[in-house]
Amino acid sequence: MQPTIAADVRFLLEHQAPGGAYLASPSFSQYPFGWLRDGAFIAHALDHVGERESAAAFHGWVARAVMRLEDDVHALIEARAAGAVADHERMLPTRFTPEGHAEPGAGWPDFQLDGYGQWLWSLAEHARGYSLPEDVRAGATLVTQYLAAFWDEPCYDAWEEGRTQHHTATLASVSAGLRAAAGLLDSAPAVVAAAQAAAESAWRFVLERCVVDGCFCKSVRNPAVDASLVWLATPLRLVDDADPIFERTLARVELDLLRPDGLLRFQTDTFYGGGAWLLLSAGLAWHHARAGRRERAAELLALVERQRGGDGGLPEQVPTEGTDPWFLDYWTRRWGPSASPLSWSHAMVVLARCELDGARAGRSRRGSPEHTALR
Ligand code: BGC
Numbered sequence: 001m002q003p004t005i006a007a008d009v010r011f012l013l014e015h016q017a018p019g020g021a022y023l024a025s026p027s028f029s030q031y032p033f034g035w036l037r038d039g040a041f042i043a044h045a046l047d048h049v050g051e052r053e054s055a056a057a058f059h060g061w062v063a064r065a066v067m068r069l070e071d072d073v074h075a076l077i078e079a080r081a082a083g084a085v086a087d088h089e090r091m092l093p094t095r096f097t098p099e100g101h102a103e104p105g106a107g108w109p110d111f112q113l114d115g116y117g118q119w120l121w122s123l124a125e126h127a128r129g130y131s132l133p134e135d136v137r138a139g140a141t142l143v144t145q146y147l148a149a150f151w152d153e154p155c156y157d158a159w160e161e162g163r164t165q166h167h168t169a170t171l172a173s174v175s176a177g178l179r180a181a182a183g184l185l186d187s188a189p190a191v192v193a194a195a196q197a198a199a200e201s202a203w204r205f206v207l208e209r210c211v212v213d214g215c216f217c218k219s220v221r222n223p224a225v226d227a228s229l230v231w232l233a234t235p236l237r238l239v240d241d242a243d244p245i246f247e248r249t250l251a252r253v254e255l256d257l258l259r260p261d262g263l264l265r266f267q268t269d270t271f272y273g274g275g276a277w278l279l280l281s282a283g284l285a286w287h288h289a290r291a292g293r294r295e296r297a298a299e300l301l302a303l304v305e306r307q308r309g310g311d312g313g314l315p316e317q318v319p320t321e322g323t324d325p326w327f328l329d330y331w332t333r334r335w336g337p338s339a340s341p342l343s344w345s346h347a348m349v350v351l352a353r354c355e356l357d358g359a360r361a362g363r364s365r366r367g368s369p370e371h372t373a374l375r
Contacts, residue, residue, distance in 0.1 A: 004305070005353050007312050008346040009049050012042055015343055016054055017098035020061030024095075025316065028339035033095040033103060036062060036115030037158060038344040040122035041279075044235070045347035047126050048354045055126050056133075062119055063139025065100035066092065073142055077149045086153050092116065092146060094160070111163070112156045114170040116143050117177030121236065124180035137185065144181040144191055147174050148198040152205065157219070158228050159265055166220040168210040169228035175202035176236035203238065216249040218266060225252045226266045227280040234287035235351075241291040250287075258284075261320035262303055272338045273328030275317035278304050282348035289355035297356050304349060313341030314349060 015026050021034030022042045039062070043055040066073070069092060076090060093102040094112040123132075123140055132140065151174045157167035178199035182192045209220050218226040229249050232238045239246040257264040262276030263284055281304050289297035307318050316339040319328060331338065 004312075005049065005350055008314075008350050009046065009051065011313070011341065011346050012046060012343055012350075013051065013054055016057065017061075019064075019098060019100055020057035020059075021096065021098045021100070022058060022343050023098065024344065025339035025342045027341070028336075030335055031339050031342075033097060034061065034100075035095040036119045037094070037112075038347075040115065040118035041351070042343055042347040044122045044125055045350040045354075048351060052126075055122075059119075059123050059126060059136050060133065061096075061100055062123075063136040065096045065102075066139045066142055067135070068100065069102065070142055073146050077145060080149050086150060088155070088163075091150070091153075091155075092143075094156075110156075112158070112160060112170070113147065113150065113153070114158045114167075114173040116147055117170075117173035117175070120144065120147070120177035120181045120184070121173070124184045127184055132184070140181060141185055141188055141191055144178065144185060144195050147178055147181075148191075148194040151175075151178070151198045151202045157226075159269075159271070162219060165222070166205070166209065167226075168206055168216050168219060169226060169231055171202045171206050171210065172232050172236055172238055175199045175206070176238055178202070206238075211245055214245060214248050215252055216245060224267060225249060225256055227253055227257055227263050227277070227284070228265070229253060230280075230283055230287050234283070234290050241287075253284075259320040259322060261307065261318050262300075264320075264322075270324060270327040272317060272331045273319060273323040273325060275323050275328075275338070276320040277317045278307060278314050278345040279316070279342065279348040282345065282352045286348065286352040286355050289352060289358075294356060297352065301349070301352055301356070304345075309340060311341075314345035315340035316342040316345060 012022065015023050017023060022039045024031035024033060024035050024038050039058050043058045047055045072090060073092065080086060088111045091111040093110050094115050097103050120140060120143060154164050154166055155170065156163050157170055178195040182195040182199065185191055210217055212223040215225065216229050216232065218224045230253060233241055233246050256267055259276050262278060262281035264274055265277055265280065281300050285297040285300035288300065308314055
């Protein structure tokens with residue numbers, strides 16, 4: 001393991017709560033919670049470097065957290081089946097306390113489906129060749145039923161914005177998660193059938209409603225691009241690297257969102273003025289490495305490395321060309337400097353580095369065709 005990866009892995013392990021949660025940013029006042037989205041990627045990174053126990057503890061934590069809300073979820077699904085309009089205040093939360101409890105009333109938007117899809121995907125990757133503990137299987141079954149019922153409900157996106165929209169990366173995450181769950185839960189035929197049907201419907205919806213001028217777009221009726229669209233290929237594998245719609249999307253993401261310090265989330269971002277997000281630059285490096293473009297991946301990773309703090313920590317974002325000073329000041333006065341270090345940034349660097357090293361060695365770390373870097 002490269003020394004930098006070793007430090008990143010150590011950081012992630014040290015900031016895992018005793019119950020299994022990965023805290024988003026232990027030093028940032030607003031992020032002392034475990035997000036499913038961040039955690040799904042972190043667990044995947046730790047699986048890549050052989051830290052299976054840590055990933056297993058995370059998956060167990062998620063399963064216990066959602067099973068505490070089992071009755072609520074069944075009630076929501078029944079109401080939906082009876083034709084009721086979904087009550088967004090009662091949907092599963094996007095983050096939990098380290099003890100695995102929903103954390104209401106922090107004034108944050110909460111109804112977001114993408115993290116649940118990413119969790120199922122990450123869990124299925126984790127479980128390849130292993131059988132799932134019963135409690136984790138129960139949690140995954142519940143989440144699968146929930147997503148199969150609510151996949152087309154408009155909700156906040158991966159950036160916790162746009163409550164009444166259909167976001168492409170959210171629909172894609174849900175589709176990939178349900179597809180993965182169908183393979184994982186083969187002992188529950190009715191759940192598997194519902195998961196397969198919803199996975200297909202969600203993906204068809206993306207192709208029919210989230211493609212504008214031959215490019216995937218940020219959300220329905222919004223033709224802009226968003227950096228989370230890279231996830232459609234890496235890691236979700238919903239499209240091939242060479243898929244023409246994806247290739248055009250990737251070119252546009254780089255043209256519209258890549259700045260001297262890395263990748264923006266989207267052009268009109270105002271959170272801390274809209275900086276360059278390290279986890280997205282590293283995610284783009286991961287994709288290029290997987291597609292065999294090693295030099296491009298190395299350049300992007302070098303960009304990320306330049307932004308390590310003196311203690312080796314990787315921030316969430318850094319101001320860059322075009323960052324709006326008014327909004328940077330506004331958020332800094334409101335919440336203090338933006339999150340640093342951010343666990344998810346460290347995880348994405350580990351994944352990109354693993355892919356690059358795998359490419360160098362001409363083989364995948366995990367030996368499965370899906371993780372083979374060179375084509
Ligand atoms: C981001 C989310 C992320 C959360 C915790 C938010 O600011 O928009 O994507 O999951 O922070 O890291």
